[in-house]
Amino acid sequence: HREIAKGFGVSATPTLVIDGQIIQGFNQKKLADIINTKMNSLSENKAKVSRGNARDLEKI
Numbered sequence: 679h680r681e682i683a684k685g686f687g688v689s690a691t692p693t694l695v696i697d698g699q700i701i702q703g704f705n706q707k708k709l710a711d712i713i714n715t716k717m718n719s720l721s722e723n724k725a726k727v728s729r730g731n732a733r734d735l736e737k738i
Contacts, residue, residue, distance in 0.1 A: 683689075690702035696712050 687700075688702070692704060694701045694709075696709070697716065699712060701708055701712075
């Protein structure tokens with residue numbers, strides 16, 4: 679198992695890949711930053727869609 683892990687570049691546990699970012703070892707701050715960034719992005723996209731739908735309704 680050690681050789682397989684080494685082949686993938688894993689040198690710590692846990693090793694997570696989140697949104698293309700490799701996090702080796704438990705790094706609570708980095709995990710929280712990634713989650714918060716994603717949540718903010720999703721909220722912004724949802725707001726844009728809602729504003730877009732409201733503009734479409736105004737045209738009717």
